[in-house]
Amino acid sequence: MAITSANQLELLQTAEAVAREKMIDPGLVVEAMEESLARAAKSRYGSEMDIRVAIDRKTGRATFTRVRTVVEDEDLENYQSEMTVKQAKQYMADPQIGQTFVEEVPPVEMGRIAAQSAKQVILQKVREAERDRQFEEFKDRAGTIINGVVKREEYGNVIVDVGRGEAILRRNEKIGREAYRPNDRIRCFIKDVRREARGPQIFLSRTAPEFMAELFKMEVPEIYDGIIEIKAVARDPGSRAKIAVISYDSSIDPVGACVGMRGSRVQAVVNELQGEKIDIIPWSEDLPTFLVNALQPAEVSKVVFDEDAERIEVVVPEEQLSLAIGRRGQNVRLASQLTALDIDIMTEEEESARRQKEFELRTQLFMDTLDVDEFFAQLLVSEGFTNLEEVAYVEAGELLVIDGVDEDTAGELQARARDHLEAQAKAALDHARELGVEDSLVEFEGLTPQMVEALAEDGVKTLEDFATCADWELAGGWTTVDGERVKDDGLLEKFEMSLEEAQTLIMTARVLLGWVAPEELDPDVEDDDAEDSDSEETGV
Structure with a gap:
């Protein structure tokens, strides 16, 4: 088939018909035709030539042109699509590097193979344009409800016709044992729209919490x-x-x-x-x-x-x-x-039993460490004292409110509490040193001997070891596994260390080791400085 013998307006009519059917821009179809004709021309004139085709949008006339670019002598690689300045002077008065010379060439005869190739190019371009149109249409509709018609079911997944495309409702996104037949109407939530190699994929859901929220939005005007x-x-x-x-x-x-x-x-x-x-x-x-x-x-x-x-x-x-x-x-x-x-x-009943158990444990703690009788230990617990630190370092006046406690008794209680705490600290420190803890960690401000001992038992024996820890490793945290929250125990969690405290200690250790700059400890200071600088520049 010779392109010159064809009705030139037929190209435009074909492009418009395909565009209407696929609901895409007719210009995209014409561009695909131009590319297919250019490929056919290259197979006739040679693949190394830069052949281009332009179809007039009004008359449908196809113009075939050969383009050659002016390059330096040493850069000439393809004499079919490039030429030197000397060669270009035959066609142009004052050729410059990078200029192009365009000349019209005769239209080509399109054989059966060339025509088939051109058809494939056009179909591919139209398919790509259709996919882009679908993606652009649905990408902004994610998070909304859509009505569709069931087309078929594949391995429990429902394929839904949503107008200008297909969407998929996976079996784990269906409610209970929902079953659908072809042509059933269905309402779903557009959970996600993705651009993939096989085209835009629209994923639907009927189990998402957002689906219920959107349904209420449709039913409740408020x-x-x-x-x-x-x-x-x-x-x-x-x-x-x-x-x-x-x-x-x-x-x-x-x-x-x-x-x-x-x-x-x-x-x-x-x-x-x-x-x-x-x-x-x-x-x-x-x-x-x-x-x-x-x-x-x-x-x-x-x-x-x-x-x-x-x-x-x-x-x-x-x-x-x-x-x-x-x-x-x-x-x-x-x-x-x-x-x-x-x-x-x-x-x-369970809560009462737990509170009673806590009361008994604290009572026994004070009896064992302060050498007091059960009645007096119960008085301390009743007044809200929960541990030795509170007894040792509280204001003496808070102990004097307890019946039978005078200044001498209060002083004696605090002295016993401090002695016991100091003995515990010494024992913990001795044990930590036996485990190989270095002085850099022992002398680090913010860690008690008991904390150092707990770190040493887990293999953290130097300041460098401590600086490599994460805040949740020290303070503990929660991890979501299969939709359920799982507790992560922290090395220092039993000492009631918070995530913020753990993060501050770790950053301080990194500063001491020279791993980070000191200003990273307080980013607010840097922000304030930046704001002040901006204010000075703007004259505020």
Whole structure:
């Protein structure tokens, strides 16, 4: 087929037809045609030639041109697409390095193989343009709900037609034992959109907590308008869920607005989620209060919150224990997800027994170390003393408030406590030195002899060893494994060392060793200096 014999307008008509069918820019199809014609021309004239084709967007006329670039004599490598300055003077008056000379060449005859190759190039370009269009359309829709039609199911994964493309709902993103047949309508949450070699991949979900939040946004106008905000969502897909809401308008009840008249709003969400039971609770900035709400319908007697460990203890009456825990631990698990805290639930009897045990242990500690009788040791514990350090270094006046304690008795108690602490410190230090601890670690400010001993027992014997530690290795922390938080014990955690204290000690050691600059200890100082400098430059 000769390109000159073809109807020139047919090229444009074909491009427009393909563009309409694939919903892409006609210009992209014309560019693909130009590239395919250029390839066919190169196979005729030689692959080393720089042949280009331009199709007129109005007439459809295809123009074939050969391009040659002017280069230095020593840079000439391809005489078919390059020429020297001397050669260029035959075509140009004053040729310059980098200039191009363009000359028109006759159109080529397209044989069967060339035509097939051109068709493949066009199809590839159109396919790439279609993929780019799909990605651009869906990339900004991640995090929203989409309606689609089920096309087929593959190994438990559902392929969904979402209009201008296909999406996948993986089997672990389906609710319970949901089953779909072709042509079923389905509503899903767009969890992620990725650009991959095989084209844009759209991943759907019906189990994501955000899916429930978006459903409520569709059903509750106050949420859509921003008057009510969804602060947290926790789900056991297909079974039960908890959603925390807050109202920024005092005249609107957030829970009532989400429930709707006779439960119409929440029921619409429940029906979409295959009957999933939903607890709507008011959100509170006070974590203990929020937790009490999150554990509904169970009644809570007392809450003890440990901010450092991000753990919370909940005390409930004996008859409320099973309700608080829920079937297979569902209620407490959802409450934990909602508050992002580890929750320990115990009955009032268990809590009382634990407190009694702590009381007995502290009483025995004072009896053994201070050489006092049981009654007097119990008095100390009752007044809030929990360890020897508090007795040894507290203001004497706090001991005098105890019945039967005068100044001499208070002084004697503190002296005994200090003597015992000093003996403990000496024993710990002697043991640490036996383990091979160097003076650089012993003399490091911030570590007690007992801390040095604990470090030595774990192989940390020099200041260099200490400086290589991570803060969580000293203070302990929490790691999430398979969705559950696992405790990491710290070397110095039993000494109640916080992560901030551990980080400061480690950085101080690194400064002493010359590993980091001193200003890195206090980045705020550097920021302040920078702000001052900026102020001076701007004249503030």
